[in-house]
Amino acid sequence: MKVVVAAEQHMYHFFSAYAPQTAKDEFWTLLDEKTAEVQDGYSCRGGFGYGASNADGERILEYADSHNLTIANTMFRKRDSHLVSFYSGNTNTQIDFILVRHRDRRLVTDAKVVPYETLATQHRPLICTLMIAPPRLRQVERCGPARIKWWRMKEKDAAAVCCSYSVADAARSELGMTKPGRRKIEKQxxxxxxxxxxxxxxxxxxxxxxxxxxxxxxxxxxxxxxxxxxxxxxxxxxxxxxEFSYPPIPCVPPTHGPVxxxxxxxxxxxxxxxxxxxxxxxxxxxxxxxxxxxxxxxxxxxxxxxxxxxxxxxxxxxxxxxxxxxxxxxxxxxxxxxxxxxxxxxxxxxxxxxxxxxxxxVRLSANQCGGFMFGYQLLITNPAQDAFMAFLNSSYQEIHGETKDSEFIGYLWGVIVSSFFWGATAGSLLIGMIADWVGRKNGLIFTYIVQILAVIMEIISFFTNSYIMYTVSRILLGVAISISIGIGPMFVIECSPVSCRGIISMSTGVLLQCGLVVGSIVAMPEIWGTSNLWYLVYLLELVLTAGVLIIFYWAPESPSYTATKLNDDKRAERAVVYYHGISAEEAVSVVEGMKKSSVKGETPLGLFEIFAVRDEFISRLRVAL
Structure with missing residues (x-):
């Protein structure tokens, strides 16, 4: 027997059944069918959806029911404007749903549509709010173990005794201990x-x-x-x-005696x-x-x-x-x-x-410290170190007429190699001035000319056996490379299309690293890194630099620099057509965009202008320290 009671908002189904002694399978089958005929209501959804469900809605309900999910945005009573996520003329519908596991539905505190915000055409965003409890930390895990306040040493000097335990006890009593779990920080x-x-x-x-x-x-x-x-x-x-495999290190007889x-x-x-x-x-x-x-x-x-x-x-x-x-x-x-x-x-x-x-x-060799001694791990000087040391020894003896021990020659060689950094420091101060005065392209051409001059001097120093000329050439080389490293990215970014700047910048870095690898390989003692052949390494660098110089000579100037600094729109448009591969009509709009961007941009601060914004500079410096 089945009785249906219709209430205000619900319908209640009551079953009364008698289970016979025989044919129990038929009884349970019939009872299951009758029970299935009754709609289960909202097992996987709440009762606050929008409109009537259709075929797609039934598929969503079947999917949610099969995976024990709950449709979160039907669990809260909302206005229609907070339910409808798609508007098209007079058609309003709810097409976005948030599904959570049935066990996690208590975490959902709210779910609604923002009626006056648009993500896409005729589409409103659906926002779901969840309340997730943060992990409960133990005191030691959050703040670490108790520590002595050693930073207060200037305020209270503790009397130390003979062992670390006594020192620690005295320090604890005088300086105090931190309190793990304490959220308040001693702020100055x-x-x-x-x-x-x-x-x-x-x-x-x-x-x-x-x-x-x-x-x-x-x-x-x-x-x-x-x-x-x-x-x-x-x-x-x-x-x-x-354990790693290391190059063999020559052994010397041990020194015996008391320590x-x-x-x-x-x-x-x-x-x-x-x-x-x-x-x-x-x-x-x-x-x-x-x-x-x-x-x-x-x-x-x-x-x-x-x-x-x-x-x-x-x-x-x-x-x-x-x-x-x-x-x-x-x-x-x-x-x-x-x-x-x-x-x-x-x-x-x-x-x-x-x-x-x-x-x-003991003086460490390059094998023992991995070649990271100051000034040594730079381009080709480290692989051919023995050849350069022999060159320096003979050159010093020929110029000064005296022989020095290997320790002095080693120190002198470190100074010569580090002279590259002196030139690089000087060149870094000239990057902005050269880039603005002569332009990106002409600035790079200038650096390549200086680099070619420095390489020629290094080759001449080999034949004249002059370490002084070699030192001067390294300073000039540092100046040239420092300026080219600074201006080069400017030129690449300003010439390349916006969509290609990332891959072009990455390709430039890859080519630079490949050049360093090739230079280190050819400078190995097995190839050209010997006392009689090391000048060939610089000869190869001379040929490559001259080739790059010729290519840059025929390339147009940066379109951004031409349009904003030189105010030559026609020349800038031709450069855009050359670098971007677009038509002349499209180049006009690109140049206009470059000029607008330069007007909106802020004037960069110089090296000494930083101190004009003293408070902000000091604040950021403290954070960095």
């Missing part, structure tokens, strides 16, 4: 500017983004704190123990080089303690380190470190390989003293 009025607050806010959001989810080896996101820490441990352990005791003078020099304000290691002892004027730490540290050398037993804190992952600002924040590990060590380890002793008797 002169520093807490709007820019600083913005940077702090960005840093907080960045930390949350990169710390709360780390992928495992298979790329699956780990949200469990314990498993994430295990993943960090395995990754850092793997990259810290991997010289550490002196107070060595300790004073090491303490002077300690940088303050750095993060502390596992013992939480900062460098500021050892630079305190309330006691003489050099004498105590000298006795302590000499005792360590005598007993051949180091403190346990020296064998520990704190690894901090620093995001490289590239790659996925959830990938361990996107982080650079930084290890925090104990501040008073004798590493700097041992390093200074080694540097007094």
């Amino acid at each position: 009025t002169w520093l807490w500017t709007d820019d600083v607050k913005k940077k702090v806010k960005e840093k907080k959001s960045e930390d949350i983004e990169k710390f709360f989810g780390i992928n495992d080896d298979n790329g699956h996101l780990l949200m469990n704190r314990k498993r994430a820490m295990e993943r960090w441990h395995d990754y850092f352990e793997r990259i810290s123990t991997v 010289q005791k550490i002196t107070v003078e060595e300790m004073d020099a090491a303490l002077t080089k300690m940088k303050q304000g750095k993060a502390t290691g596992p013992d939480d002892i900062a460098a500021e303690l050892w630079n305190s004027r309330c006691w003489n730490p050099a004498e105590w540290l000298t006795k302590f380190l000499n005792q360590v050398v005598t007993e051949k037993k180091v403190p346990g804190s020296w064998q520990q470190s704190t690894t901090i992952p620093i995001w490289k600002k590239m790659g996925s924040p959830a990938d361990c390989t996107s982080y650079r590990p930084i290890r925090l060590l104990t501040s008073y380890r004798p590493i700097r003293i041992v390093d200074e002793r080694i540097r007094e008797i």
Whole structure:
């Protein structure tokens, strides 16, 4: 028996059935059919939609019902203007829907259409508001462990005692401890500017983004704190123990004898080089303690380190470190390989003293430090270093009539190579002036002429055996390359169409890197990097630079510079036709757009004009520091 009761807004269906002792399958089949005939109402939707459903609407309902989804924007009573998402004449309909899992529908607090905003023609945006609870952090996870306020060392100097634990206890009592979980920050009025607050806010959001989810080896996101820490441990352990193949290093006989005791003078020099304000290691002892004027730490540290050398037993804190992952600002924040590990060590380890002793008797070669010594990793000078050193030695002996040891020649060679940077510094100050006075094209032609002159001088220095001429040529080469690197991107951007600037800039960078690779290859000792052939490397550079100079000589000037600086619209239109490959009629509109953009643009600040905006400059400088 079935009874249907019609209420104000609902219909209630009541069934009364008698289950027989036999033919139970037929009974349940019939009951299922009768129950299916009754509309289930709104199992996957609310009762506040717009209009009547059609065939497409039924398909949406079937899809939502099969996947246990709920149509969120039918759950709230709204005006018709907040439901209709498509208008066309007198036709109004609801065509946009937000579907959420049935278990998550309690997160949706509102869903409506913005009636007076248009995303596309006749289409209104649909906005859904969700209330998601933020992760609940433990105190240590949010602010780290309790730390001594070493930055207050200038205010209160603590009396230090013989061991790190006693020092830490005294510092805690005198300087105080941070409170993990404390949201209030000790803000100093002169520093807490709007820019600083913005940077702090960005840093907080960045930390949350990169710390709360780390992928495992298979790329699956780990949200469990314990498993994430295990993943960090395995990754850092793997990259810290991997071995790489290095070029062979010649061995020398070992030096036997007792280890010289550490002196107070060595300790004073090491303490002077300690940088303050750095993060502390596992013992939480900062460098500021050892630079305190309330006691003489050099004498105590000298006795302590000499005792360590005598007993051949180091403190346990020296064998520990704190690894901090620093995001490289590239790659996925959830990938361990996107982080650079930084290890925090104990501040008073004798590493700097041992390093200074080694540097007094040993000079590192390019193989040992990877070629990154100052001034060496530059174009072709590093691969052919031995050939250039032999050239410098013979040239110095011929000019000055005396022979110097290899250490002096090495220092002199470092000065000669670094002279390139002197010229580059001078050239960087001339970029804007040359680009505006003579133009982009003529500025590049000027740099290529200077570069050709410098390369010719380098070739002549080979045949005249003059290291002085070689040094002057490197200064000129630095000036030319610095100016060309500054003006070149201006010329490329101003000449290329807007749609092609990205690929053209990338291609320019790729060609530059390819040139550096080719130059390094031909400068290898196996090819031209020998004492008799190294001038051929510069001869190749001379030929390539001359070819580029010829090409640029016949190329038109930058259309933007011609239109805005020279006010020659006809010439600018011809340049646009040449570089953009468009008709003359289209070039007219392009030139007009360039002139309008130059009128709207702001005048760039010069090097010394920065100090005119003193307050903003100081504020940004503080943020950067």
